[in-house]
Amino acid sequence: MKKACLAVTVLFCFFILLFIYPLSSDARPIKVGIIDCYSGPASTYTNDVRDAFKLAVDKINAKGGVLGRKIEFTTRDSKFKVDIGLSAAKELIMRENVDILMGTINSALALGISDLCKKEKLPFFATFSKSAKITGAKGHRYVFSMTENTALAGKAGAVGLAKRPYVKYWIAGDDYEYGHAIADGVWNNLKQLKPEVKLLGQSWWKVGEPDFTPYITAILSAKPDAVIIATGGRDCVPFLKAAQATGFNKRMPFFMHTATELSTLKPLGLNAPEGVIGTSNYHFFYPDTPENNSFVKEFKNVYGRVPKVGALYGYITANFIIKGYEKAGKVNSEKLIDAIEGMTIDSPIGNLTLRAYDHQVMFPMYMGVTTKVPGYDFLMVKDLVTLPGKDVMPTIAEIKKARGK
Amino acid sequence: MEFASNITLSALFQQVLVGLSKTTILFIVASGLSLILGVLRIPNVAHGSLYMIGAFLTYTVAMFLGGGSTGFWLALILAPIGVGLVSIIIERGLFCHLYEREHLMLLLFTFAFTLVFGDLVKLVWGSDYRSISAPEIFQGSFSVMGLPFPRYNLFLLVIGPLVALGLWLLTNKTKIGKISRAAAVDREMVGAVGINVSWVFCFVFVIGCVLAGLGGALVAPTQNITQGMDHTIIIEAFLIVIIGGLGNMWGAVLGALIFGLTDSIGILVWPQFAIVFPYTAVVIVLVFFPRGLLKSTW
Numbered sequence: 001m002k003k004a005c006l007a008v009t010v011l012f013c014f015f016i017l018l019f020i021y022p023l024s025s026d027a028r029p030i031k032v033g034i035i036d037c038y039s040g041p042a043s044t045y046t047n048d049v050r051d052a053f054k055l056a057v058d059k060i061n062a063k064g065g066v067l068g069r070k071i072e073f074t075t076r077d078s079k080f081k082v083d084i085g086l087s088a089a090k091e092l093i094m095r096e097n098v099d100i101l102m103g104t105i106n107s108a109l110a111l112g113i114s115d116l117c118k119k120e121k122l123p124f125f126a127t128f129s130k131s132a133k134i135t136g137a138k139g140h141r142y143v144f145s146m147t148e149n150t151a152l153a154g155k156a157g158a159v160g161l162a163k164r165p166y167v168k169y170w171i172a173g174d175d176y177e178y179g180h181a182i183a184d185g186v187w188n189n190l191k192q193l194k195p196e197v198k199l200l201g202q203s204w205w206k207v208g209e210p211d212f213t214p215y216i217t218a219i220l221s222a223k224p225d226a227v228i229i230a231t232g233g234r235d236c237v238p239f240l241k242a243a244q245a246t247g248f249n250k251r252m253p254f255f256m257h258t259a260t261e262l263s264t265l266k267p268l269g270l271n272a273p274e275g276v277i278g279t280s281n282y283h284f285f286y287p288d289t290p291e292n293n294s295f296v297k298e299f300k301n302v303y304g305r306v307p308k309v310g311a312l313y314g315y316i317t318a319n320f321i322i323k324g325y326e327k328a329g330k331v332n333s334e335k336l337i338d339a340i341e342g343m344t345i346d347s348p349i350g351n352l353t354l355r356a357y358d359h360q361v362m363f364p365m366y367m368g369v370t371t372k373v374p375g376y377d378f379l380m381v382k383d384l385v386t387l388p389g390k391d392v393m394p395t396i397a398e399i400k401k402a403r404g405k
Numbered sequence: 406m407e408f409a410s411n412i413t414l415s416a417l418f419q420q421v422l423v424g425l426s427k428t429t430i431l432f433i434v435a436s437g438l439s440l441i442l443g444v445l446r447i448p449n450v451a452h453g454s455l456y457m458i459g460a461f462l463t464y465t466v467a468m469f470l471g472g473g474s475t476g477f478w479l480a481l482i483l484a485p486i487g488v489g490l491v492s493i494i495i496e497r498g499l500f501c502h503l504y505e506r507e508h509l510m511l512l513l514f515t516f517a518f519t520l521v522f523g524d525l526v527k528l529v530w531g532s533d534y535r536s537i538s539a540p541e542i543f544q545g546s547f548s549v550m551g552l553p554f555p556r557y558n559l560f561l562l563v564i565g566p567l568v569a570l571g572l573w574l575l576t577n578k579t580k581i582g583k584i585s586r587a588a589a590v591d592r593e594m595v596g597a598v599g600i601n602v603s604w605v606f607c608f609v610f611v612i613g614c615v616l617a618g619l620g621g622a623l624v625a626p627t628q629n630i631t632q633g634m635d636h637t638i639i640i641e642a643f644l645i646v647i648i649g650g651l652g653n654m655w656g657a658v659l660g661a662l663i664f665g666l667t668d669s670i671g672i673l674v675w676p677q678f679a680i681v682f683p684y685t686a687v688v689i690v691l692v693f694f695p696r697g698l699l700k701s702t703w
Contacts, residue, residue: 042633043532175680203676208637210628211430214423214669217552218676237534238628245539245555245627247546263534267629269472271538397565 014088017130028398030066030331032057032073032321033092035113035126036103041234044106044263046198048310049127050075051303053102056318071318074098078109085109090117096134100125101332102146102317107177109130114143123333125320127313130178130232131149132185135360136394137402141337144359148281148316150178153257154185156279156365156392157228160385161186161255162193166226168200170219173230175204183230200224209235209353212242220251224341229256234265240273249273258314260368260381262308276370279387282312286384287349316347320354353389362389412490415550416673422549424669425662426558429565430624432661434638434644436572436654437616443652443702444589444609447500448508450515454522455483455488459621460566460630461526462487464535467625474540481622488571488618489611496610501603519635526632535641539626564623568616585609589652589702644683648690650697659698663690 034053057071065071074096078085085104093116101117102125104110110129117124118140125144126134133145148156164320171187173179190197200222203215214293219227231239236258243249247347258264259278284296284306295315299307307315309390321336322347328335342356353362368381394402438452462484465476470476495518503511533580538544539557546553576582587593588605596602620638628634649656664683671682691699 039527039532039533041534041633044534047532108496172676182562201676203672203679206680208633210624210634210637211427213555213558213627214427214672215676215679217423217554218416218673220552221413221419221673234534234629234631234633237536237631241536241626241628242555245544245557246544246553248553251553267534267536269536269538271536271544 004015027069028109028371029070029072030100030321030325031096031098032071032100032102033089033096033098034073034075034103035085035088035092035101035109036075036076037105038075038077039079041081042105042201045233045308045310046103046135048307048308049103049314052108052299052307052311054314054323055299055302057314058192059400060318061290062320066322067329067331069331071321075103078104078106078196080106080109082106082109082112082220086112086116089113090146093120093122097123099333100321100336103127104129107134110134111138114140117142120289121333125317127317128310129154130181130330132181132394132402136359136399137404138288139358139399139403141359142333144320144340144354144361146320147313148365149360149364150181150185150364151394151398152363152392153279154182154187155189155394156387157182157186157255157257158189158193159387159391160277160279160367161190161226161228163395164226166253167196168223168225170202170222170224171230172203172205172215172219172227172234172318174207174209174235176207177202178232179230181207182232183228185227186230186255194285207233207235210238212239213246214250216242216246220246220248224252227252227254227257229254231256233257234255240268240276241271242266243276244268244271244273249275251362260366261372262306263310265370265379269378270372272370274369274371274379277367278370278381280309280381281365282307282309282349283366283368283381283384286309286368289348289350289387291346291350292348302404312348316345316352318374319345319347320361355393360393362393364389412673415552417670419549419552419554420669420673421666422554422562423558424666425560425565427669428661428665429561429568430620430637431645431665432565432658433568433616433623434620435642435649435661436568437613437620438449438642438660439646439649439652439654439657440616441490441610441613444585445500445504445606446508447504447511447515447610448643449613450512450639451522452614452617452642453514453635454519454526455492455617456621456638457526457632457635458483458491458522458625459488459618460625460634461530461535461621462618463529463622463625464537464630467537472537474494474542477537477540477626480537480625481619484622485615485618487526488621489615492614493607496607501607504606507538510524512644520638523632523635526528532632537625537630541624543603561623568619569654569658572616577652581608641683642686646693648687648697650699650701652702653697654697656697656701663687 003121037112052345066267076088105128107129110126132149135145255277327339344353368384373380463480466480467476543557645660647662667686668683672679
């Protein structure tokens with residue numbers, strides 16, 4: 001008798017669940033899968049993307065979500081490896097049924113996921129990979145770039161450098177895709193803007209080169225007017241250290257994309273070279289607008305640190321998704337894509353537009369020079385110049401050419 | 406197009422000086438590896454991890470003491486000692502039970518340690534870049550024939566020979582050094598004359614690891630203290646030990662000199678392809694001296 005009772009109860013519960021499940025799945029949360037490298041040196045960039053994304057998502061969820069549905073996200077650590085990241089992407093699509101994928105600081109992985117999402121017809125927001133191919137040669141309907149890329153940075157560097165009086169240049173950088181792409185970007189644009197420039201020579205070092213002193217002394221003996229340093233990520237810090245130790249910055253002006261970024265300057269403390277020309281998408285102190293200040297305050301309240309450039313990328317990704325669904329009026333991938341093509345949103349650095357043709361966010365670039373400011377225990381940036389997004393973006397004709405059309 | 410375009414005598418001299426200071430770090434790390442390889446016959450892949458831990462400990466000690474000069478000098482002493490303590494624990498706890506195993510097992514075992522240490526470093530110090538400054542008297546640079554030479558590199562140039570001398574005295578002039586050299590040649594015989602070989606091995610292992618820690622501490626002001634610095638150094642250190650002759654300390658000196666100098670001169674001569682110079686040198690050495698330049702203890 002008891003057993004029968006139990007069986008009936010279990011059966012009853014089972015049926016209730018069966019009935020409730022389809023009801024609740026109607027108000028199922030919008031699921032975002034984030035694949036990024038959360039181990040190793042890259043995580044100093046990627047943690048900010050995730051944290052700022054969470055900040056924006058928590059805010060909208062507290063208001064009841066988008067179209068009455070909450071946004072949920074799950075993260076997967078790619079360990080900077082393409083195969084691990086790709087299988088995580090497949091797992092998120094098949095098992096977690098995510099509506100959107102985002103992430104990756106690794107360009108090769110971003111291109112891989114982009115390819116997968118093209119087949120699966122799922123929107124993918126690339127948040128930190130700088131390869132111009134993502135929205136350039138390999139761009140398609142389902143991929144969006146929420147970060148600047150090598151084409152943008154290269155053009156911005158060239159626009160800024162062309163205004164300075166240097167003629168004889170030396171190029172040095174990381175011997176891999178990113179380094180060469182940045183160097184080519186700067187150099188090709190610079191030659192167009194200022195045809196009299198001359199390239200004296202180039203040095204290329206391996207990624208993760210521990211000691212740059214021999215490279216610097218070799219460059220100094222060639223006596224160029226200025227040097228373009230095409231190095232990124234973790235190599236920025238040791239390079240600037242070697243520049244400080246050899247007095248390179250005092251003997252020769254040099255440009256390095258991301259040299260003015262907080263992720264680069266903070267670890268160096270006050271013992272960093274002054275006068276380095278750099279470009280970045282974001283500074284917590286610039287632009288000095290109420291929007292940016294309130295974003296910094298909000299971020300600092302929750303995480304106890306000031307936001308770095310990755311935070312901007314994470315924050316706008318969340319906002320493009322939220323605003324996109326609101327405009328689409330429906331949780332549907334195709335509708336979402338139609339909605340955000342050409343869309344403009346508010347961001348801590350002002351209005352940002354996603355270019356409809358190539359799905360690239362048109363970021364302004366801030367060029368400045370590192371300097372000491374009393375009251376900060378790391379270097380700040382002075383003489384900031386805004387290079388507007390429309391000036392530094394590759395033209396649509398260039399994108400078409402890259403795509404072989 | 407720019408092959409050998411900017412070689413002047415002063416630039417060449419400069420590159421040699423800079424190369425020699427890089428050699429110092431390579432030598433200190435490689436000599437520790439070579440010592441362990443020669444006496445204990447352990448290809449210690451985790452050597453690079455201990456170097457990384459040395460650098461992180463230097464950072465912690467220096468920051469704890471306010472980040473100034475005294476902090477750095479104390480860290481330079483305390484960090485290698487800290488690494489030494491870690492190595493005593495792993496040697497007494499684990500390695501000492503495994504000396505009789507074959508090399509492949511030991512290789513895999515030490516490789517496992519690199520993974521464990523890698524994650525431990527991430528747990529303890531996080532994944533941000535760390536950086537410390539050189540003590541004030543060694544900051545900046547001075548001019549050598551018109552080109553800048555960092556003061557800290559000069560300090561490295563002094564330290565390198567001192568460490569080499571210290572190691573030579575230790576292995577040739579002290580009793581324990583002589584015993585350990587004997588143990589490297591024939592460990593059963595050493596055991597047979599009533600010496601506790603196990604403790605001799607422990608001593609050598611710790612000295613080797615302290616050298617890795619010292620290398621990490623010395624390199625800390627010149628570069629990024631971050632995860633991944635273990636991989637770079639361990640490959641270079643192994644190459645140096647192999648071209649110098651396994652287990653031979655002077656081989657480590659010679660290997661480090663070849664590696665460091667071809668690297669820095671290559672940068673001057675052919676900057677676009679500088680990366681290949683030291684590795685080409687390794688290949689050339691191995692083609693003509695497959696067992697290394699100097700006599701190996703294996």
